[in-house]
Amino acid sequence: MKPQTAPRAITLLTDFGSGSSYVAQMKGVILAALPSATIVDFSHEIEPQNILEAAIYWMEAVPVYGAATVHVAVVDPGVGTSRRILLLELEQGGLLLAPDNGIAAPLIELHRARSLFSVENVALFRASISSTFHGRDIFAPVAAYLAAGGEPSSVGPVVETYEPLELRSPTVEILDQRCTITGEVLVVDRFGNLMTNITRDLLSQFGAAPQLALSSAEVILGATSIGAIGRTYGDVEQGEVLALFDSQGRLEIAVRGGSAARRFGAATGARVRVVLDPPRA
Known part of the structure; x- marks a missing residue:
């Protein structure tokens, strides 16, 4: 891990609903791994499975945060399938962790990406992985690892492609x-x-x-x-x-x-x- 004076903040964006235990479970996994973590709730009120709404939210909110932030988005209709999980390292230093379903595409295109990785290192995941709750079992522990100073390159191989988001222009x-x-x-x-x-x-x-x-x-x-x-x-x-x-x-x-x-x-x-x-x- 890189030496750093304080952990990165972690932001969470999901469609779980603010009163859902799913959010609490994700936070519990993060805090168990990194008790000093600062967790910022972007929103948990994204319309269920609305990838476009999540992408727009990220486009608006992510740029105002500094480099010492790990941004996590879990709006994931394809959970449990062969869809990838991506880690994007921005030029300014921020990290984005999201399913490869288009959520991150606008930020990849608007802001220069230093690197893009496919999250595949199972050593960073929870021991038991549900096929329906990767937010708790993969996203949360990987976010904690990165916030603690973990190397982005440790999560998996570099990739060149990502799922685009279809945005119709006027x-x-x-x-x-x-x-x-x-x-x-x-x-x-x-x-x-x-x-x-x-x-x-x-x-x-x-x-x-x-x-x-x-x-x-x-x-x-x-x-x-x-x-x-x-x-x-x-x-x-x-x-x-x-x-x-x-x-x-x-x-x-x-x-x-x-x-x-x-x-x-x-x-x-x-x-x-x-x-x-x-x-x-």
């Missing part, structure tokens, strides 16, 4: 100087806000053009006009609908003090369009 159509960007709802958060795959950066590419005005953009959910893009929730009265950019730069549809998902009966995959018209003379 489409852009320009006709008679009118630009229409069509995307979809990626995630519905616990407030009922609709988080889309349309970003501020994408809109700015067109809104900054001389013939198009971002300030005149109209957001449309399905066949319902939401209106222009606001700045913050306080731009509208309680119960009113608005579109705005969230803290990650994604277009969001919300109801102040309410739920856009309930108001519109919208869910993941719902179509969202942004129409940019040329400025009026």
Whole structure:
């Protein structure tokens, strides 16, 4: 093991539910191996088996943590099958431990990876391994080993490939100087806000053009006009609908003090369009 002054922190992201004994069992294994471990609960409320939601959560949360962190994600519909478990070592030093089902793919693609390993060293696992609970029997003890300063290369062989995550990109159509960007709802958060795959950066590419005005953009959910893009929730009265950019730069549809998902009966995959018209003379 590498000498270090303090163990790495361990973060946990699962779909087990906060009241589940599964989370407690994982923590028990970690603390038995590393009593001084600092364990941070990212979330245990990922929708069951929703790999996309877990991947987006990791994309948002992992970059704000420092190098001395082991990030663990257990949203694992393929547990017990031939699917691999991956350990990703980021250039900045953070470690990501996840099933090879696409959860880690966006971070691998957005942040330079120093190395990628297949977790196969059974000496690091619990003595008895359940075919349905690798979170406790593999992820937890390996995370404790890494947090204590264990060498990432000890977990298994270097690999070059990983399972991609299918993320559809918005489409852009320009006709008679009118630009229409069509995307979809990626995630519905616990407030009922609709988080889309349309970003501020994408809109700015067109809104900054001389013939198009971002300030005149109209957001449309399905066949319902939401209106222009606001700045913050306080731009509208309680119960009113608005579109705005969230803290990650994604277009969001919300109801102040309410739920856009309930108001519109919208869910993941719902179509969202942004129409940019040329400025009026």
